[in-house]
Amino acid sequence: xxxxxxxxxxxxxxxxxxxxxxxxxxxxxxxxxxxxxxxxxxxxxxxxxxxxxxxxxxxxxxxxxxxxxxxxxxxxxxxxxxxxxxxxxxxxxxxxxxxxxxxxxxxxxxxxxxxxxxxxxxxxxxxxxxxxxxxxxxxxxxxxxxxxxxxxxxxxxxxxxxxxxxxxxxxxxxxxxxxxxxxxxxxxxxxxxxxxxxxxxxxxxxxxxxxxxxxxxxxxxxxxxxxxxxxxxxxxxxxxxxxxxxxxxxxxxxxxxxxxxxxxxxxxxx
Amino acid sequence: xxxxxxxxxxxxxxxxxxxxxxxxxxxxxxxxxxxxxxxxxxxxxxxxxxxxxxxxxxxxxxxxxxxxxxxxxxxxxxxxxxxxxxxxxxxxxxxxxxxxxxxxxxxxxxxxxxxxxxxxxxxxxxxxxxxxxxxxxxxxxxxxxxxxxxxxxxxxxxxxxxxxxxxxxxxxxxxxxxxxxxxxxxxxxxxxxxxxxxxxxxxxxxxxxxxxxxxxxxxxxxxxxxxxxxxxxxxxxxxxxxxxxxxxxxxxxxxxxxxxxxxxxxxxxxxxxxxxxxxxxxxxxxxxxxxxxxx
Numbered sequence: 001x002x003x004x005x006x007x008x009x010x011x012x013x014x015x016x017x018x019x020x021x022x023x024x025x026x027x028x029x030x031x032x033x034x035x036x037x038x039x040x041x042x043x044x045x046x047x048x049x050x051x052x053x054x055x056x057x058x059x060x061x062x063x064x065x066x067x068x069x070x071x072x073x074x075x076x077x078x079x080x081x082x083x084x085x086x087x088x089x090x091x092x093x094x095x096x097x098x099x100x101x102x103x104x105x106x107x108x109x110x111x112x113x114x115x116x117x118x119x120x121x122x123x124x125x126x127x128x129x130x131x132x133x134x135x136x137x138x139x140x141x142x143x144x145x146x147x148x149x150x151x152x153x154x155x156x157x158x159x160x161x162x163x164x165x166x167x168x169x170x171x172x173x174x175x176x177x178x179x180x181x182x183x184x185x186x187x188x189x190x191x192x193x194x195x196x197x198x199x200x201x202x203x204x205x206x207x208x209x210x211x212x213x214x215x216x217x218x219x220x221x222x223x224x225x226x227x228x229x230x231x232x233x234x235x236x237x238x239x240x241x242x243x244x245x246x247x248x249x250x251x252x253x254x255x256x257x258x259x260x261x262x263x264x265x266x267x268x269x270x
Numbered sequence: 271x272x273x274x275x276x277x278x279x280x281x282x283x284x285x286x287x288x289x290x291x292x293x294x295x296x297x298x299x300x301x302x303x304x305x306x307x308x309x310x311x312x313x314x315x316x317x318x319x320x321x322x323x324x325x326x327x328x329x330x331x332x333x334x335x336x337x338x339x340x341x342x343x344x345x346x347x348x349x350x351x352x353x354x355x356x357x358x359x360x361x362x363x364x365x366x367x368x369x370x371x372x373x374x375x376x377x378x379x380x381x382x383x384x385x386x387x388x389x390x391x392x393x394x395x396x397x398x399x400x401x402x403x404x405x406x407x408x409x410x411x412x413x414x415x416x417x418x419x420x421x422x423x424x425x426x427x428x429x430x431x432x433x434x435x436x437x438x439x440x441x442x443x444x445x446x447x448x449x450x451x452x453x454x455x456x457x458x459x460x461x462x463x464x465x466x467x468x469x470x471x472x473x474x475x476x477x478x479x480x481x482x483x484x485x486x487x488x489x490x491x492x493x494x495x496x497x498x499x500x501x502x503x504x505x506x507x508x509x510x511x512x513x514x515x516x517x518x519x520x521x522x523x524x525x526x527x528x529x530x531x532x533x534x535x536x537x538x539x540x541x542x543x544x545x546x547x548x549x550x551x552x553x554x555x556x557x558x559x560x561x562x563x564x565x
Contacts, residue, residue, distance in 0.1 A: 055290045061419035080370040084414050092434055105441045107434055151419060151475075160506060167502030203501075216400040242494040245511060249344060249490025251297070252512040255531040256343020258301055268302075 012061070016046055019265075026267060045265040048257050090115060116180045168207045170200040177193070278559065281552030300537040303312040307533050309513075309520045314500055318461065318485040318507030319521040322352065325458050327360035332453070332482075334462040334472060335379070336372035338420070341465030341489050346379060347515040347528035348463050349510045353383040355522050356390070358398040362447055363409040364429070364457065368418040368468050371438060376411060393523045405438075406445045413437030415440055426480045428452050432490060461505075463487040469496065473504055485523040486515060 024038035031037050050065035091098045092107045093115050099106035121140040128137040212224065213231030220228040262268045305523070322331060333352065334355060337345045356363050365380075367373045384403045391398050403409065412433040415421045422433040429451065430442050443447050460482050462472040469486055473496075477484040483506050486496055491512030499505045509518055515528035 056287060077370045080373075080414060081416055085416055088413075089415070089432070089434065104439065107441075138309070155419075155474040155478065159478040163478075163502050163504060164498060165496065236492065237507055245490045245493030247490075247539065247542055248513060248535060250509050251535050252344040252490060252531060253340070254294070254297055254538075255301070255512070255534045258297060258534075259343070259527065259531075262298075262301070 002100060009060075012046075019045070023265070041265055045261060048261060052257070075124050091117070096117075168203055170203055172197065172204060174202055205230070278442050278552045278556040280393040281548055282556055293541060296537050296541050297534050300534045301530070303533070305533060306529070307536055309516050309529065309532060311517050311521060312514075313317055315514055315517040316507075316521060317519060318352075318487075318509060321459060321483070321485070321507060322355055322361065322461075323359070325359070325361050328362065329458045330362045330456060331356050332365055332454070332457045332460040333365045334460060334464070334468075335365060335367045335372050335376040336369045336462065336468040337375060337465035337489070338369055339375070342375065343527075344489050344512050344515065345465055346375070346486060347512075348509055348518060349375070349379045349525050350383055350526060351515070351519050351522050351524050351528075352461060352463075352487075353379060354524060356388060357383060357387045357403045357408060358393070360408075361458075364412065364448075364451070366412045366421070366425075366433075367414045368413060368421055368467050368471075369464075370416075373411075373414045377437070380405070380409065380411060395435075404475075406436075406440070407447055409429045409520075410442075410445055410447050412442075418468045419475050422475045423479065426453055426476070455478045457482060458487060459483040461485045461487065465489045465492070473499055477504055485509075511560050522536065 020038055020042045022043055024035050027034035027038050047065045050061035053059055054062040087102045087104055092104050093100055096106045096108075121143055125137050125140040127133045127135075182243070209227045209231035211231070212227045213235065214245070215228075218224060293461065314374075325331070331352075333349070335349060353363065355361075365376055367376045382502060384405075387403045388400045390400045405411070413436060415432050421432045429448070433442060435441050436445060450456070454476075460472065460476060462469055462484065464472075464486070467490070469492070472484060472486075476482065485506050485507035486499075486506070487509040488496060488511070493510035493514075496505070496508065496510075500508050509515060512528050512531050516532045518528050519526050
């Protein structure tokens with residue numbers, strides 16, 4: 001290890017300890033477990049700064065925070081799955097003795113043999129760990145994939161296909177949603193006839209040109225080509241809107257971290 | 271290569287770390303600056319507020335908190351302000367978290383809002399006396415279960431199917447608030463505050479199958495994605511990102527973190543737009559110079 005790296009690590013350790021002590025002194029008398037709380041806040045600040053340090057360049061602090069995050073997340077998700085599903089849902093319906101052991105409320109009379117099916121499928125899934133019998137896990141996987149495909153088929157057909165297509169069938173020149181007859185309400189309010197009509201035309205032209213852009217069975221020339229060109233503009237505007245929202249989202253995350261660092265860690269009263 | 275080309279080349283190849291540094295400086299400066307910006311209310315946010323605000327006391331709002339700490343900055347303000355509005359108006363809340371990290375988010379929000387409700391406050395000229403919001407009477411937190419689609423479908427039959435007990439291990443039937451509550455039929459609306467694709471499950475498996483009124487609060491990144499569902503009537507209201515949260519806070523006259531964050535957003539966006547313009551000028555001038563030099 002380089003001498004500079006050692007000096008930086010020692011400096012960060014000293015700063016961490018100093019911050020912990022100062023935070024603990026600040027929290028003393030306000031909270032019962034102030035030493036633990038001070039450690040958690042300081043450690044959170046350290047991890048935040050470690051992740052942000054990647055903006056400068058890759059470094060051991062960033063790597064430590066990244067690996068810690070991945071490891072803790074995996075362990076936490078597994079733990080949540082076990083305690084909420086196997087202990088929370090399955091055991092109270094299977095066995096009174098196990099319910100007592102895991103300290104969960106037994107549901108008498110709710111026993112049904114079908115509850116063993118997910119147990120068996122779950123165990124089969126674990127066969128993946130065996131080199132010789134790993135193929136058996138495919139039965140469980142097939143069940144998961146088949147069920148998901150079946151459920152999603154109906155779901156997409158109803159909510160993302162039929163309903164979305166229906167929503168684009170909008171009248172272009174007639175009275176809509178009680179806004180009055182054509183030309184009777186041409187004010188510029190959001191609910192006015194004119195704005196509604198423009199919105200409907202935008203939806204109609206946007207959908208049609210967008211579809212034309214993705215229609216490759218005919219050469220994109222002439223009128224068809226112009227419609228396709230308009231389609232790409234519609235797509236770009238959509239992506240632009242998404243990009244704008246994404247920027248807002250990322251800045252929001254930065255604001256969240258700034259709030260944490262300055263208010264919770266450094267104690268600024270904003 | 272002339273001097274102009276050098277400047278444009280420099281503009282094009284500016285070290286991105288300068289951009290990050292400037293952005294952080296601007297954000298921190300704007301955060302501490304003592305000013306506020308006007309926030310315009312959009313109809314889709316107002317519809318959520320009005321819906322909850324006109325519910326009769328004792329009604330039930332189902333709140334699905336499906337986000338993790340990564341989305342906390344954007345979505346926590348929505349959860350806070352919505353929960354406080356419900357509790358102040360004696361509207362009961364059933365809550366689930368169908369994301370593994372969601373329970374800690376929900377618990378944190380409940381603890382803080384329950385504390386906040388102990389204090390007298392005035393909103394829209396009406397005084398709300400501080401009161402003790404009780405777990406099991408005013409709200410019920412069911413917790414987390416994996417596979418959102420199956421959980422949402424299960425709750426449509428009976429909340430007890432996927433959640434025999436609440437997050438704290440109490441059998442559902444022993445919770446006073448849940449007496450006589452079977453499924454979505456007893457719920458006035460579902461509000462899904464989400465940073466995940468779980469929102470799609472609420473739209474298609476929840477609203478599509480059971481027909482309850484659904485409102486969404488999503489992160490900025492997801493913002494543009496769910497507007498079509500508003501147009502098709504599958505959702506009745508929509509809050510997108512920090513802006514949606516700030517608008518709701520303004521409507522509720524309960525300014526919080528989102529309203530403060532909007533002034534930072536303003537200056538950060540100005541800076542980003544400035545860099546986009548600079549980058550584009552550099553790109554086109556560089557191209558123009560090369561063309562003129564015949565390269």
